[in-house]
Each structure stands twice: as structure tokens, then as C-alpha cells.
Amino acid sequence: MAEGYVMDLRKKIGHVPMVIACASLIIYDENRGILLQKRADNGKWCYHGGSVEPNEKVEEAAKRELYEEVGLKAGKINLYTVASGTEQHFFYPNGDEVHIVDTVFTCNDFSGEILLEESEVLDCQWFAFDNLPEDILIATRGPILSFCKEMLQKKADRK
Known part of the structure; x- marks a missing residue:
């Protein structure tokens, strides 16, 4: 997790469980598939996102996180889902425990060149919609x- 509001709170409360608001982006291209990043902290594949800062709109947070993590700028984004519950209970390698409420957007309107924030991201690759990596982070799976x-159903319907 990057420095910011949550990290400031952690300095005061330690590793106790927290409910945190997150915002994320599923970046996709109908031909290339879905763009996933490999996390530096646990080596799992996931979409792009992170915690929302005070007074920040979730849309802004999702776009900010994408840019910070992989250097891409998102244009138009669309609300996809809000993920919460058991799958969103997460332990960071340092022992921090969180219950995430993740507002997930989709985006196929993006620009820039991939430039990894190496402290957070080990790799970033396109995966075909029907050929995903096995080691996907449970919270994003x-x-x-x-x-x-x-997306596969849309392709099948067009045929």
C-alpha cells in the first residue's frame, strides 16, 4: 500500500482490522483482453486499484491508482460492481488486516506507456479473456x- 491516509492511521492503530474504501479499474481491450498487474507484496495477479483518500471521489482514486501503479491514464470509466464480503478480507504481508469495500470500474479508454511502480508492481501483462493466470488475488478474482x-459471451453473441 502506498503512503497516505491509511498508512497514517496504521501508525496509530497498528495491525488491527480496518474497513477501508478502495477504488479499482479493470483495463481491457476487446482484442488483447484484460490488463493485469502482478503485485510486489505477494506475487499475485490483480486489477489496478487502491485505497480512497479523504475527500477523493472513487472515480478519481481509481484513475490515480492506475497512473501511480502502471503509468496509464484512464479516460472514460464505467461502474462495474462493488465488491465486499468474505473475499475482501485481506492480510498484507506486514500483518495489516483489512476488510475492503472495493468500487470497481471498467475502462477501455486509456493512454500512455506502461511504466511500473516497482515498489508495488512486479509485472503488467495482457491476458486473453479465456486464458487468465491461475494465481489471481482472491480479492479481485x-x-x-x-x-x-x-466479454466472452459478447464475442459469442456477435457470431
């Missing part, structure tokens, strides 16, 4: 699988 299934 549900939305990723649902989105890819929908």
Missing part, C-alpha cells in the same frame, strides 16, 4: 472472472 465471462 470474482470481478475479474465475471467480467471476462461477460
Whole structure:
């Protein structure tokens, strides 16, 4: 997790469980598939996102996180889902425990060149909607699988 509001709170409360608001982006291209990043803290694949700062709109947070993590700028984004519950209970390698409420957007309107924030991201790759990596972060697995299934259905319906 990057420095900011949540990290400031952690200095005061330690590793106790927190409910945090997050915002994320599923970046996709109908031909290339879905763009996933490999986290530096646990080596799992996921979409792009992070915690929302005070007074920040979730749309702004999702775009900011994308730019900070992989250097891409998002244009128009669309609300996809809000993920919460058991799958969003997460332990960071440092022992911090969170219950995430993640507002997930989709975006195929983006620009820039991929430039990894190496302290957070080990790799960033395109995956075909029907050929995803096995080691997807549990907190992002549900939305990723649902989105890819929908995209595959759209392709099948066009035939």
C-alpha cells in the first residue's frame, strides 16, 4: 500500500482490522483482453486499484491508482460492481488486516506507456479473456472472472 491516509492511521492503530474504501479499474481491450498487474507484496495477479483518500471521489482514486501503479491514464470509466464480503478480507504481508469495500470500474479508454511502480508492481501483462493466470488475488478474482465471462459471451453473441 502506498503512503497516505491509511498508512497514517496504521501508525496509530497498528495491525488491527480496518474497513477501508478502495477504488479499482479493470483495463481491457476487446482484442488483447484484460490488463493485469502482478503485485510486489505477494506475487499475485490483480486489477489496478487502491485505497480512497479523504475527500477523493472513487472515480478519481481509481484513475490515480492506475497512473501511480502502471503509468496509464484512464479516460472514460464505467461502474462495474462493488465488491465486499468474505473475499475482501485481506492480510498484507506486514500483518495489516483489512476488510475492503472495493468500487470497481471498467475502462477501455486509456493512454500512455506502461511504466511500473516497482515498489508495488512486479509485472503488467495482457491476458486473453479465456486464458487468465491461475494465481489471481482472491480479492479481485470474482470481478475479474465475471467480467471476462461477460466479454466472452459478447464475442459469442456477435457470431
